[in-house]
Amino acid sequence: MKQSYIRGYLRASTDDQNATRAQEALQSFAEERGRDVVAWYVENASGASVRRTELERLLADAKQGDILLIEQVDRLTRLTQKDWDSLKAAIKSAGIRIVSLDLPTSHAAMTTSPDDEFTGRMLGAVNDMLLDMLAAVSRKDYDDRRRRQAEGIRKAKERGEYKGRPVDEEQHQKIRELRDRGFSVRKTAELLKCSPSTVQRAMKMADQSGVDAR
Numbered sequence: 001m002k003q004s005y006i007r008g009y010l011r012a013s014t015d016d017q018n019a020t021r022a023q024e025a026l027q028s029f030a031e032e033r034g035r036d037v038v039a040w041y042v043e044n045a046s047g048a049s050v051r052r053t054e055l056e057r058l059l060a061d062a063k064q065g066d067i068l069l070i071e072q073v074d075r076l077t078r079l080t081q082k083d084w085d086s087l088k089a090a091i092k093s094a095g096i097r098i099v100s101l102d103l104p105t106s107h108a109a110m111t112t113s114p115d116d117e118f119t120g121r122m123l124g125a126v127n128d129m130l131l132d133m134l135a136a137v138s139r140k141d142y143d144d145r146r147r148r149q150a151e152g153i154r155k156a157k158e159r160g161e162y163k164g165r166p167v168d169e170e171q172h173q174k175i176r177e178l179r180d181r182g183f184s185v186r187k188t189a190e191l192l193k194c195s196p197s198t199v200q201r202a203m204k205m206a207d208q209s210g211v212d213a214r
Helices: 023-032 053-061 081-094 104-110 117-158 169-180 185-192 196-209
Strands: 006-012 037-044 067-070 097-100
Touching: 006 023, 006 053, 023 037, 023 067, 037 053, 053 081, 081 117, 097 104, 097 117, 104 117, 169 185, 169 196, 185 196
Parallel strands: 006 037, 006 067, 067 097
Antiparallel strands: none
16 A cells, blocks of 8 residues: 655745644644644745745655645635646646645545545546635635735825834834843744744844844
């Protein structure tokens, strides 16, 4: 029997978001089915971006029959049709099966042997269709939110009320305190459940304002 591995992919759109938020849920999902996640691939990158280094690393590491485990389809893609087709081709070429918590028909892949070609092909055909539908919905949601955001900014600018993205002062204060106590950038990010780039941004802003942010 072929041995397959579960590879968890976790993504958040911006540096300020916690990409590992769903890790516990994915691990529990796998354990309930007698499986374990052998590797995690975590990154902060837009789902609309083609360039995602951790997803690329997952595809390079994966073997025929491995499972790419995600929380929702939009964690994998908010891509245009052309880019989604390209990603699907890369996944198919690698022989990976996608399992998403929000796509129940994909769950059977967790317990179906890669040696069971007929069942695998049947499940694959159904899931390919549903993945395409969910990918299209995810992209539309992305485009709609971008359009509403741009419209909101335009109207705010017309009223002279637009001030850009607000700074989380409480978070920045905690970052400064931890850095002052000697914690590294990575450890500070881990303790505050934010990204290292958020810590670095807070330090840079503190330097510019004259606040001690070692």
